Amino acid sequence: DVKVTQSSRYLVKRTGEKVFLECVQDMDHENMFWYRQDPGLGLRLIYFSYDVKMKEKGDIPEGYSVSREKKERFSLILESASTNQTSMYLCASSRTSGRRDEQFFGPGTRLTVL
Amino acid sequence: SQQGEEDPQALSIQEGENATMNCSYKTSINNLQWYRQNSGRGLVHLILIRSNEREKHSGRLRVTLDTSKKSSSLLITASRAADTASYFCATRIKGGSEKLVFGKGTKLTVNP
Numbered sequence: 001d002v003k004v005t006q007s008s009r010y011l012v013k014r015t016g017e018k019v020f021l022e023c024v025q026d027m028d029h030e031n032m033f034w035y036r037q038d039p040g041l042g043l044r045l046i047y048f049s050y051d052v053k054m055k056e057k058g059d060i061p062e063g064y065s066v067s068r069e070k071k072e073r074f075s076l077i078l079e080s081a082s083t084n085q086t087s088m089y090l091c092a093s094s095r096t097s098g099r100r101d102e103q104f105f106g107p108g109t110r111l112t113v114l
Numbered sequence: 115s116q117q118g119e120e121d122p123q124a125l126s127i128q129e130g131e132n133a134t135m136n137c138s139y140k141t142s143i144n145n146l147q148w149y150r151q152n153s154g155r156g157l158v159h160l161i162l163i164r165s166n167e168r169e170k171h172s173g174r175l176r177v178t179l180d181t182s183k184k185s186s187s188l189l190i191t192a193s194r195a196a197d198t199a200s201y202f203c204a205t206r207i208k209g210g211s212e213k214l215v216f217g218k219g220t221k222l223t224v225n226p
Contacts, residue, residue, distance in 0.1 A: 031212045042218035105156035
């Protein structure tokens with residue numbers, strides 16, 4: 001059974017802390033994505049990666065960075081957390097375009113920044 | 115930027131009734147996908163329809179695509195309480211990268 005896992009379901013951090021969100025997939029997918037989801041705004045893409053060490057900015061990259069040192073792992077980093085980064089963070093992965101084009105999602109990390 | 119916009123934002127029906135959700139988008143697409151999200155969880159892929167297809171079925175799901183109107187609909191027949199969830203459309207833009215652009219979702223409640 002295919003799987004995307006995220007390091008924490010719930011996380012509480014303080015303003016100014018450096019925060020790491022980890023995502024691991026076991027499907028050998030080339031592409032990995034980080035989204036944030038807020039009420040009334042839907043899913044917004046923060047960053048995505050189409051290969052190891054490769055990354056591309058999404059729609060809202062400000063305040064975030066990412067790291068992909070291994071194919072199965074994609075990390076989202078909040079360099080200095082702020083209260084407006086309180087949100088649900090969703091990781092996803094997909095195969096590079098083919099017949100099966102869907103993204104597989106992790107369970108999400110609900111981050112609260114105090 | 116939001117490519118897909120779902121309509122309605124919320125829908126409440128009785129078990130056994132059909133539920134129809136619509137999605138409109140702005141630019142040419144390669145495919146359109148529908149996802150489901152149970153409260154507080156990740157999204158699960160339901161069905162994909164390609165730009166050269168007009169209709170697709172999967173179990174109780176029926177998806178239509180009208181590229182001339184830039185719109186799609188998702189029909190869930192004979193709904194069950196377990197169908198209660200949020201439903202999102204997502205588009206892969208033609209000539210774009212591997213990313214999908216998601217709408218804001220329709221929150222469906224099926225009352226027993």
